[in-house]
Amino acid sequence: MGKMPHLSWFFQAWILIAIHTDFTLADRSTYIVHMDKSAMPKAFAIHHDWYLATINSLKVAGTNSDTLKSMPRLLYTYDNAIHGFSAVLSFEELLNLQNSPGFVTAYPDKIVKLHTTHTPEFLSLNTISGVWPASDYGKDVIIGMMDSGVWPESKSFNDDGMTEVPIKWKGICQAGGDFNSSMCNRKLIGARSYQSGALAANLNGERYRDSPRDANGHGTHTSSTAAGNYVEGVSFFGYAEGTARGIAPRARVAMYSVSGSVGAGSDLLAGMDQAIEDGVDVISVSMGAGRIPLYENPIAIAGFAAMEKGVFVSTLAGNDGPYPMSVENGVPWLLTVGASTIDRQNSAILTLGNGMSTFGWSEFPVNALLENVPVIYNETLLACDSAELLSAEATGKIVICSDYSGYLASQIHETVLYSNVAGAIFISNSTKYMEVKDLPCPAMVITPVQSPGLINYVTSTTNPTVTMKFQLEVLGSKPAPAVSCYSSRGPSSSYPSIMKPDLIAPGSKVLAAWIPISPSAFLGSNVVLSSSYTLKSGTSMACPHASGVAALLKGANPDWSPAAIRSAMMTTASHIGNDYSPIQDNGKSLRYATPLDMGSGQIDPNKALDPGLIYDADSQDYVNHLCFMNFTKKQILTITRSSKYDCSTAADLNYPSFMAFFNNTSLTVHKFHRTVTNVGQKSSSYKVNLKVPRGTSITVMPDTLSFTRRYQKVSFNVSVDIKQMNTLKSYGSLVWKEVGGNHTVRSPIVVYRMV
Structure with missing residues (x-):
């Protein structure tokens, strides 16, 4: 991996700057400045100090005050994508900058507009060319979701623009409880519930009795990710604002409610069995049965039957990464999907009392502004592991916390919540915050690379203050994608002779539909917030992305077998990120990811349309390999359900x-x-x-x-x-x-x- 950029406390190379009009000063603009690094004077040890000195030298004579509005302002320094920096400058300061040693060129920064379910854009899906128009956006392809159920009132399941239900569909809309058959339509064409196994096993998962209604939100989120209809003006409390839609927005959804937070394999088998009968084209299973032999795995067994009928089955890899041999669903005839990050960064901006500012990660669900609040840096408070100590030393102040001890990795906000501090700035290198955590308190996360400037300011200033503004975003952060830290890694312990996972797809902080009865976010320790759309992370979120792509490919190539669709996805997947370097691994200190982490790479729908x-x-080929791997006749029969297969031809x-x-x-x-x-x-x-x-x-x-x-x-x-x-x-x-x-x-x- 290349050398990490030195960015002082300002920012990281994985952010592509987005300028917000709130912070553009009157008669000033933001410029990207390229510098000749070889021209750096020997008096400077690092290029950041050189850039900062260059900016400080630009103060125009005759300014009437030493305020933020009358000074040039350095935003970020870069050392990978370019050599240079970005700064807020007046036109006169820009002219003076051109006379500075080492100056190469400068140009105005661009405003980046955001989208909600941004993953279609991130995967290069567009209305002009590629698999969306080629498949008519997945029109008439039916995706069977094996999940917790569906919330039919969600706008993602409206049937605006949908044609009549395909004649091939044989399913039903099962009534039960507060779910009636009229709740299905031309988008949500079917819904069934399977609970007998869970009831017999006394499993305590969130379920509506005898109803396909979603009680925990998981199924609503995954199904809208795969094939949700267009919904304008949605967001997660101001983050990711825009138009939501699934990967295959014109595909049909059939929900098979087979679990709550936990479920029974028997219910799953029943759901998949019925889905095959009902005429689905794709089955999406954001569930795992653990690392068990194929002949005991209900997903593997039902998946073989689906494959025989030409039904494509997409499954998750599991959330037990970054540990090796942790992948689930390592089944040769199924697609196994790991999770990746996307290039959208939910952020807050931190401005010091001296005018310097930086972005950090945050998802505090309030459009808040903490302005000129006292900030405290105390080495005895850095662990932030005592609410009593924080209250005694930092009431009404913003406290700086560090997770060098690893404590905050699992307790990011507990002590802050139960103290009397005004907010917190967490210093952490952990990608887990940005991938799986939330922030129910006024807080943000910056990296150790960003922290020296903050700490220097606080420790050298009398009565230091900071301002924190929330609900900001940066689009185009780099590197992306990266393998998500939690995504399970190969090889499969149950079937190690086939590389798994097969590929990765967006899984971290995916925005999709949610249910009103399940919390979307928290404010403080006792305020529960609800939202119709929420951000979730996991390989459960990655799987429906691949399911949606499979639906698009099936729509464009109806005669392709499940193996052909999987092959097209795998052989065209990208192993290069948006910074033009190999995809990195968030679970392994940003080292380059291996095929056991990411499979073939990040799914690329448009390239998969034309794989060459x-x-x-086919099914016999899989049996031949089971024979090659010395599975017994009984074990093979358990999987295939038929004695028509034999081991006369064992083969790779x-x-x-x-x-x-x-x-x-x-x-x-x-x-x-x-x-x-x-x-x-x-x-x-x-x-x-x-x-x-x-x-x-x-x-x-x-x-x-x-x-x-x-x-x-x-x-x-x-x-x-x-x-x-x-x-x-x-x-x-x-x-x-x-x-x-x-x-x-x-x-x-x-x-x-x-x-």
């Missing part, structure tokens, strides 16, 4: 990734046999491009694939030799690059040795 080549497979699976798993044997060579199908141009050829895992040698035969017609199949062999490998894990990739064309078919390679 696909790795296809035609999967779009390569997992060379050496399980404590004397073998040093792993061989793969793969077949690709041409879904691109009639006549084309592809040349192999290898990134060989460190310590291994790889042979691909042949190294060129030639096609003379569409849907033609061509096979190749891959041999991985680990005789020289001295590590337990190593990573690479195999890419088929179209000769004279635009298709790039990328597959990750993982070499994994058990000891």
Whole structure:
């Protein structure tokens, strides 16, 4: 990973600045300034100090006061994307700046407009080209949601603009409790409830008795993420304001309520069984059965039946990251989705009494302004682990807290809530705050890189004050995506011979529909806030993104098999972030993510529409691999439900990734046999491009694939030799690059040795 930028206390390289008109001074503008770093005078130890001195030298003679409005103001310094800084300057100061040593160029900053469910834009979905118009936005594709239920009154399930329900639909809208059949429509075309297993097991999950109504919000959130209709003017208490819509906004939703906060596998099996019968095209399962064998996993078993019928099944990877071998649903015939971050940063702005300012993370759900409030920095208070001590020392003040001890990682606001402080500034490197935490008190989080300027100001100033303004946002933060810290990692302990997760999709701070009876946020220790839309994080949120993409691909390519759709998603996924460097891992100190963290990479819907080549497979192919993995006849029968399958042809699976798993044997060579199908141009050829895992040698035969017609199949062999490998894990990739064309078919390679 490249060197982290030095940004003093101002900001981080992962933020692409968004200028808010509240902070643009009269007759001043914000400029991005490029500097020649090699021209930095030797008197300065770091470039930030040089930039700050440059700005301070620009004070125009004749100003009538030393106030914020009459001074140039440094906002951020940069050292990766550019060498330079951004600053609020008058035109005369800009002219003077051009005479400064090392000046290269300057230009005005741009205002960035925000969207709500921003993930469609982040995934490059648009109305002009790509998979949205090609699929007519998922029109008539039916997504069966296995979840906690649905809140039919949500505007995300209105049927404005929807055509009549497809004739193929065989489902019903089940009445029960306060849910009646008239609550379904042309968007929410079906709803059923399955609770018998949970009742028999005495499971205490939030459920409406015998009703598909959502009691905890999870199902409403996931289903609106996958296929919610357009809803204007929504937000999470002012954050993420805009128009909400799902990934496949013209697809249909059928809800199968199979759990509360917990559920029974039997109920899930019943729901999936019925969904197949009802005629769904895609099944979305934001649930996990734990790391259990395939032949005991209800999702795996029901998923095999769905796959046989041509139904695509998307599942979550689990939220047990960043620990290895924690992935759930590591099933060869299902898509397993990990979670990633997006480029929207919910923020507050912190302005010191000396006029310096910075952004930090916050989701305090009030459009508040704490203006010129006394701030205290006391080393005995830094842990913020005693409400009594905070009240005694910092009543009515803003307190600075640090989580160097790790305490705040799990107790970010408890002591602040129960003290008499006015607010808090948390200093933390943990990405968990931005990914999974909330802030029910006036507080914000800045990084240790940002903190020295704050601390220097507070400790060197008599009666220091700060101003904090909430409900601000920055769009375009970098790097994004990153693998979410909580996203479960591979390999799968239940099926390690196939690389899992398959890919990642947006899962952190996803805004989608919510239910009015479940809290959306908290204000203080005892005020519960409700909202029709809320921000949630988890691989539960990533899964419906992939489900929506699958619906779009199914709508554009009705004849594609589930394996073909999964292959298209995987081989076109991006392993590069918006900063043009490899995707980073929030769970591993921002090191570059490996395929065991992110699979093939971030899902790219538009590229998946035209993958060039696909790795296809049918039910017999999966059985052949079960035989290859020495599953017994009984175990296979448990999964397949049919004796028509046999083990006469044990074989490797035609999967779009390569997992060379050496399980404590004397073998040093792993061989793969793969077949690709041409879904691109009639006549084309592809040349192999290898990134060989460190310590291994790889042979691909042949190294060129030639096609003379569409849907033609061509096979190749891959041999991985680990005789020289001295590590337990190593990573690479195999890419088929179209000769004279635009298709790039990328597959990750993982070499994994058990000891």
